[in-house]
């Protein structure tokens with residue numbers, strides 16, 4: 001079994017180039033099925049979720065080839081099936097985008113329920129509501145659901161809450177529907193805008209992405225083309241936070257600073273210096289951080305995905321901090337693991353109460369989801385001795401080369417293997433909470 005070992009490190013210093021956005025890539029890869037010609041995507045990270053999408057691609061006739069240049073070449077002209085294997089669909093979250101992307105071409109899509117990070121409740125009712133309003137019938141079965149529509153028709157759709165996933169999925173379905181679709185209370189996330197820009201590049205007619213009102217005029221045909229995915233704002237944010245852990249200086253390159261507005265604002269609030277220069281952001285820390293409060297929210301609010309790494313930073317910030325999670329109120333499974341390192345942190349309802357400045361001591365911990373993994377990794381940099389993180393498949397689901405990048409900044413971090421014989425006694429505890 002592999003685990004990541006992190007040892008107490010000095011200040012992180014240096015620069016890292018940020019990978020393409022995981023969440024955008026997952027949407028663009030499925031969206032490529034809508035094209036009637038070949039598509040080349042630049043910047044798609046080599047992550048575990050992509051490996052699963054390639055397997056799905058092989059099943060349904062979507063060729064996906066990594067070119068020597070690093071770009072992904074996709075040929076949707078030989079698509080022959082819209083049946084997505086339930087096991088593969090449930091191995092990651094964004095498999096639901098195959099519904100929106102395949103429905104117009106096939107009239108019927110069969111797909112397993114979405115997997116991905118488990119925050120106790122991640123409903124897809126808004127996706128289903130939107131498909132039904134576009135004229136589809138949806139039926140639920142044991143391990144999959146089926147969405148059918150002979151002809152998708154444009155509709156006025158109001159989302160009951162702001163959801164990036166349902167906004168993107170509905171755009172995908174509406175692009176080739178007959179007539180006009182209007183989305184109200186749409187998500188304004190950069191990943192929504194990126195998907196709309198990509199679809200428009202193929203010939204779609206989407207207006208207003210980035211606002212809460214999106215209009216889509218259905219078109220009968222979409223061409224192909226080349227497109228570059230946006231940088232991963234969530235990974236960029238985590239690296240900026242890493243500069244604060246032991247008082248260092250980290251530059252993230254290839255970012256869109258506007259996408260990180262709420263993150264950089266909070267880093268300044270706790271006492272870090274942030275310098276923005278074109279597509280780069282540098283975070284400096286003198287090691288003295290102040291406590292704060294954060295409340296997550298949909299974009300442009302403080303991203304729920306950055307809440308967990310930020311919590312690691314707040315453990316190093318003097319005073320009492322409060323983290324309130326409004327997007328996924330139960331996204332706190334990292335807290336139990338931080339306590340194993342000695343953190344003074346308690347969850348009550350949808351908030352974590354943190355007393356910063358308490359020394360951390362390395363231990364075995366388990367990453368339950370992708371950002372919990374980043375949180376533990378950051379906490380491990382501050383903890384005395386060594387922190388050993390299991391569940392690294394979650395980290396690999398979203399991060400390309402995390403270990404190498406942290407090491408290039410001076411982190412003492414390595415991938416290790418545990419003999420099967422030693423697995424039992426040493427690491428059982430992190431799982432039992």
Ligand SMILES: CC(=O)N[C@H]1[C@@H](OP(=O)(O)OP(=O)(O)OC[C@H]2O[C@@H](n3ccc(=O)[nH]c3=O)[C@H](O)[C@@H]2O)O[C@H](CO)[C@@H](O)[C@@H]1O
Pocket residue numbers: 023024026093094121122123124125126127128161162163164165166187298304305326327328
């Ligand atoms: C693959 C991907 O892009 N994942 C991201 C995406 O997840 P995902 O697309 O699943 O998240 P959404 O933006 O849809 O969810 C936002 C909120 O809406 C709720 N909701 C959503 C859909 C629905 O049908 N019903 C409903 O109630 C969710 O429970 C949550 O409270 O956005 C989240 C919120 O920014 C991020 O944490 C995830 O990293």
Ligand SMILES: C=C(OP(=O)(O)O)C(=O)O
Pocket residue numbers: 022092093094115116117118305370371398
């Ligand atoms: C929640 C996340 O991923 P997913 O939606 O793919 O589970 C995440 O990226 O933090």
